[in-house]
Amino acid sequence: MNLYFDNSSTSFPKPEGVSQSINEYLHHGGTYGRAAYNRVIEVSRKVESTRSLLANLIGTSLVSNVVYTSNATHAINMVIRGMKYPKKRVIISPLEHNAVCRPLQNLFQTSGVEFDVFPHYPDGRIDLQKAGQISYANYDLAVINHVSNVNGVIQPVKEIKGMLGVTPLLVDASQSAGRVEIRADEWGLDALALTGHKGIMGPTGIGALFIRNPDMTDPLIFGGTGSNSESYLQPIDLPDRLEAGTPNIVGIYGLWGALSSPVDYQFKHERFANLLQEISMLHSFKLMAADNPDYQSDVFSIKPIGMEVSELAGILFEKYSVETRSGLHCAPLAHRSLGSFPTGTVRFSLSKFHTDDDLDYLMSCLIKINGGKI
Amino acid sequence: MGEKSDIGFLILIFSNIHQVMRAEQVIAGKGYPYRIVPVPSNLSSECGLCIRIESSYKDIVQSDLKDFKIEIHNVD
Numbered sequence: 001m002n003l004y005f006d007n008s009s010t011s012f013p014k015p016e017g018v019s020q021s022i023n024e025y026l027h028h029g030g031t032y033g034r035a036a037y038n039r040v041i042e043v044s045r046k047v048e049s050t051r052s053l054l055a056n057l058i059g060t061s062l063v064s065n066v067v068y069t070s071n072a073t074h075a076i077n078m079v080i081r082g083m084k085y086p087k088k089r090v091i092i093s094p095l096e097h098n099a100v101c102r103p104l105q106n107l108f109q110t111s112g113v114e115f116d117v118f119p120h121y122p123d124g125r126i127d128l129q130k131a132g133q134i135s136y137a138n139y140d141l142a143v144i145n146h147v148s149n150v151n152g153v154i155q156p157v158k159e160i161k162g163m164l165g166v167t168p169l170l171v172d173a174s175q176s177a178g179r180v181e182i183r184a185d186e187w188g189l190d191a192l193a194l195t196g197h198k199g200i201m202g203p204t205g206i207g208a209l210f211i212r213n214p215d216m217t218d219p220l221i222f223g224g225t226g227s228n229s230e231s232y233l234q235p236i237d238l239p240d241r242l243e244a245g246t247p248n249i250v251g252i253y254g255l256w257g258a259l260s261s262p263v264d265y266q267f268k269h270e271r272f273a274n275l276l277q278e279i280s281m282l283h284s285f286k287l288m289a290a291d292n293p294d295y296q297s298d299v300f301s302i303k304p305i306g307m308e309v310s311e312l313a314g315i316l317f318e319k320y321s322v323e324t325r326s327g328l329h330c331a332p333l334a335h336r337s338l339g340s341f342p343t344g345t346v347r348f349s350l351s352k353f354h355t356d357d358d359l360d361y362l363m364s365c366l367i368k369i370n371g372g373k374i
Numbered sequence: 375m376g377e378k379s380d381i382g383f384l385i386l387i388f389s390n391i392h393q394v395m396r397a398e399q400v401i402a403g404k405g406y407p408y409r410i411v412p413v414p415s416n417l418s419s420e421c422g423l424c425i426r427i428e429s430s431y432k433d434i435v436q437s438d439l440k441d442f443k444i445e446i447h448n449v450d
């Protein structure tokens with residue numbers, strides 16, 4: 001039985017291909033570029049084939065515009081801290097993570113750049129009708145958390161980009177990449193940040209940034225790239241412009257292992273929908289999920305009534321071995337928007353490896369904590 | 375790789391490793407004989423990789439790799 005329900009923090013278990021691929025690299029060695037012996041050529045091919053797999057995953061033909069980062073936070077910082085803000089204004093979704101809010105707060109403190117929040121429904125989903133009345137020409141950037149790490153709401157990214165016009169959109173795909181369809185070219189996304197260790201189910205320490213127009217942002221990090229080495233200037237071509245230093249090759253091999261051995265969902269969508277329905281009937285908890293099931297990913301929260309969130313998470317683990325995360329999930333803005341600040345919630349984030357039986361067990365635990373009744 | 379010793383070669387230098395590997399995919403996919411070699415120091419101070427291919431492939435390589443930024447050098 002798989003009782004690990006904290007896949008939004010980091011996925012577990014990983015597909016077999018992840019450890020196999022990492023093991024292959026650790027036994028094989030070699031760096032990316034810089035020389036021309038077979039060990040290096042093999043690694044370089046793998047780094048580039050993984051880049052192509054990532055581009056395919058997010059639906060872009062601009063493979064060179066996918067650059068490796070250490071995680072989504074790194075990728076988000078590359079955009080937010082590398083941009084210029086002549087209008088001194090940014091607009092963000094109500095469910096942003098501190099990966100976005102903290103760099104924006106830093107911008108406010110250092111440069112006076114302020115942010116507004118998109119109008120939204122009670123579940124945090126952006127209200128497209130109201131959002132359509134905003135004049136986006138007043139903004140330098142919009143940021144959307146594609147899938148909330150608190151209640152799993154999926155934002156209508158394509159429609160939002162359609163309203164923004166030329167105002168660039170950065171999508172935080174930390175929770176959506178590998179879980180929810182992304183069509184970067186079709187939707188006209190300007191930038192997208194992802195991490196390898198959550199929905200993609202690869203290792204930690206490897207992520208990526210897709211950036212359509214590289215001039216949108218200046219590099220945060222400068223250094224060697226194995227190219228144009230006679231110059232002290234950072235190369236202008238992607239990916240080197242934004243990829244200084246030796247990349248995380250172990251991580252990239254693990255990412256390749258995950259991307260090249262896709263896993264099918266082992267629980268039925270109907271069972272998950274029923275689980276949410278059943279939890280909503282338990283009087284001891286308030287379910288925090290999308291109001292419309294069409295916009296629900298496989299992450300949700302509950303707020304216990306008459307009990308601290310930490311106490312509920314403790315009972316779930318101590319009595320039932322169910323692993324969850326309680327608190328604010330590094331997303332205080334999301335909890336403020338959802339009315340669960342400052343206590344937060346207990347979050348359940350599923351894996352493709354979960355089965356219907358795992359969901360049945362989880363439900364039985366919650367019923368017991370609810371006093372044995374639905 | 376089926377190279378002839380009595381013919382010249384081209385050295386294809388790209389802007390970065392990413393481009394070398396992408397070009398290699400194209401060339402290998404077409405079945406042309408090639409080698410990945412260090413960038414000759416007399417051509418560039420570059421510390422990375424480049425592709426060496428027979429001179430007779432010049433026209434088709436230029437056509438197949440028209441989307442790449444390439445410096446093409448003739449070598450013996």
